[in-house]
Amino acid sequence: MNHLIKGARVLGGDPVDLLVKDGRIAAVGAKLSATGAEVLDAGGLVALPGLVDLHTHLREPGREDAETVETGSRAAALGGFTAVHAMANTDPVADTAGVVEQVWRLGQEAGLVDVVPVGAVTVGLAGERLAELGAMAESAATVRVFSDDGHCVADPALMRRALEYVKAFDGVVAQHAEEPRLTVGAQMHEGDRSAKLGLTGWPAAAEEAIIARDVLLAQHVGARLHICHVSTAGSVEILRWAKARGVDVTAEVTPHHLLLTDACAEGYDPVFKVNPPLRTDADVQALRAGLADGTIDAVATDHAPHAVEDKECEWAQARPGMLGLEQALAIVQDTMVETGLLDWAGVADRMSVRPATIGRLTGHGRPLIPGEPANLVLLDPAARAVVDPAALASRSRNSPYAGRELPGRVVATFLRGVPTVLDGKAQR
Amino acid sequence: MKKHLLEAADLDRSDATLVLDTAAQIEAALTGREVKKLPTLRGRTVVNLFYEDSTRTRISFELAAKRLSADVINFSAKGSSVSKGESLKDTALTLEAMGSDAIVIRHGASGAPHQLASWVRGSVVNAGDGTHEHPTQALLDAYTIRARLGRLEGVRVAVVGDVLHSRVARSNVRLLHTLGAEVTLVAPPTLFPVGVGSWPAEVSYDLDAVLPKADVVMMLRVQAERMTASFFPSAREYSRRYGLDARRMAVLGDDAIVMHPGPMNRGMEIAADVADSVRSTIVEQVANGVSVRMAVLYLLLGGAPS
Secondary structure, eight states: OOEEEEEEEETTOSEEEEEEETTEEEEEETTOOOTTOEEEEOTTOEEEEOEEEEEEOOOTTTOTTTOOHHHHHHHHHHTTEEEEEEOSOSSSOSOSHHHHHHHHHHHHHHOSSEEEEOBOSBGGGOSSSBOOHHHHHHSTTOOOEEOOTTSOOOOHHHHHHHHHHGGGGTOEEEEOOOOGGGOTTOOEESSHHHHHHTOOEEOHHHHHHHHHHHHHHHHHHTOOEEEOSOOOHHHHHHHHHHHHTTOOEEEEEOHHHHHOOGGGGGGOOGGGOOSSOOOOHHHHHHHHHHHHHTSSOEEOOOBOOOOGGGTSSOGGGSOOOBOOTTTHHHHHIIIIITTTSOOHHHHHIIIIIHHHHHTTOTTSSOOSSTTSBOOEEEEEEEEEEEOOGGGOSSSOOOOTTTTOEEEEEEEEEEETTEEEEETTEEOO | OOSOBOSGGGOOHHHHHHHHHHHHHHHHHHTTOSSOOOOTTTTOEEEEEESSOOHHHHHHHHHHHHHTTOEEEEEESTTSGGGGTOOHHHHHHHHHHTTOSEEEEEESSTTHHHHHHHHOSSEEEEEEETTTBOHHHHHHHHHHHHHHHSOOTTOEEEEESOOTTOHHHHHHHHHHHHTTOEEEEEOOGGGSOTTGGGSSSEEESOHHHHGGGOSEEEEOOOOTHHHHTTSSSOHHHHHHHHOBOHHHHTTSOTTOEEEOOSOOOBTTTBOHHHHTSTTBOHHHHHHHHHHHHHHHHHHHHOSSOO
16 A cells, blocks of 8 residues: 655655655655555644654563553554664563564564664673673674663673674663662652652762763773663763763663653652652753753653552552653653754654664664655644543553643654554554 | 641641640640540541551550540551552552541651552551651650740750651651751761751751750661661761760750650660650650640541541
8 A cells, every 4th residue: 555645744844745655755745646545634744754762661571461562562653653672671681582583573573663672781681791792683683782771781891891792793782871889779869859758869970970981981992882861961961071072972861851850759659750760850951952952862762661560559669660652752842842942853863863873773764755764753743632541552551641731643653654553543 | 737647748837736735635634534535536447557567656546546535456567468468559448448537657668658648538647657757756746845845936956866767857857847946957977868958957967066055955766777888887986976975965955855756776876874864855755645646636537427
């Protein structure tokens, strides 16, 4: 089936028609026609290249009660994504070619987005010895991003070796920056609110110290480094300094860190417990500025589904993490576009082009021009809706945006010319 | 009064004063009586839901409810379904289904009473949650100070010890501030939370500089295991720098009192001769705790059963 998309504003520009044929964009121009093509009226809609997420937790294998590759893929497609990286902290851990191939194959079978497995840096995420990174890179999953996410590769010597080793196959280590000795028992951002609430603090310095260390290591060994979920103003400063020095470092920020602050912890609702924790308003402003000026390269959701019993409990016992895939674009519109910090071209760059480049995904993050793969999203920026967790495609309900009115609606998503979402509904 | 007592900030000045005045009336009403009981809460059910061992606080609440003629159920984490892994929410809903009107909760996790209050229809009283708050302890402390010194306005209170981990300190700072007292917190810098500067209290690292000006010295329990986490080098050094001994007690003003929420580490934060001195209110605090908790239960549950 071919598709003729009429009147879409590519990257927010003037309306044009796009002809999608055989999985590729065949033509872009005014008043296109194509016999036999399904016509999609995209008047008023913005077209962006399909979004790419460097950071999700799809929970399969191991916690299929919280999410599966299929339900997570559906949530991703509904959020406008065409490719998502699936973190390695599954059970068993994705630290072998066998597990990454399993996740990759589940993604292919779901067929809603390209599921790109992330390989663990260390065996069992234990931070003691390197996993078989080369085997994962050479597997059918062609892993390029390696991360112990959820855990920091805290041992500096091991981190150095990992950074060096993945150079052989153009890989990148995505560091969860958290000095573990400074965050023992940590529950929320350490500051005025943690003091008041009596919750053990997670100091900003625990993140910043690791980023500072790792940019120096990356420069020393000439390796590529990616920093997961940057959450503090200080981290942005260190990254800005490192980039100015020529360090090959990239970084991501989550939608929730662009919007929410530690004030959310006041009612002790564990839906707002996340790692790294929600920070202060000053941090939020610095993260937005860093994303706007390119110091932070990408928005990545850190989509972290959790079963009800892991969230409806005491704050200290609750698992950290929150859903993100289905609201990511809306949060970015809310915090970056409607504030004038990014235009739609900027959104495409931070949510598609750069994350695809970091992950070395050649078929994603491409311009919407003839000959390119037809990976794209159509969104209605004028729509507004209140988030209802019960209506989400994710198997879990731990959305921090419940009841919040957000702008924008993903109307359609195309994966290599095949609509995965039409009229806001998943197609499989 | 709000429906729940979850933290000291739930009480404004008139509410807090009402609790203290009510406690005084209750105490007067019971003085000299052979049967130390009031019929106020007859037919009401109060559940003591204790996830942490606390003989003192549990007995105090139990006695308070019983003296108001309420039915009391004690539910402790040991020997109940809790140890089999039932969630706090399920336990709360079970207790409510059995007809509880109020739940008094002690829990090791900060915020557990707040969550409980969002799940049940009855009143929730925080009997100490993690390192967050212990509001009835602050009320009984305020009651004790008022009873001894005759006022709270302008009273200078030094709270000394492990402020970082102390729910007693958090509740006292808030409540004493609400009631017009001036609080100075004293501890080694490692035992203050980052962010203590936003509290309505002065901060000092020097006990000897604070003592001469204090009307009240409230010593906090310091657990020896803090030592192994390098909050201070040794129990001996802590005691030397921040312990209240006879030498330090001698610099206090004539009417100054010494308080401790218990249980004490004699010889660590407080010397035995200080704990047993005439300045010490430690035993009165325990007695006052029952009256104050009666007042809290009465004000939250008072009136006819609905």
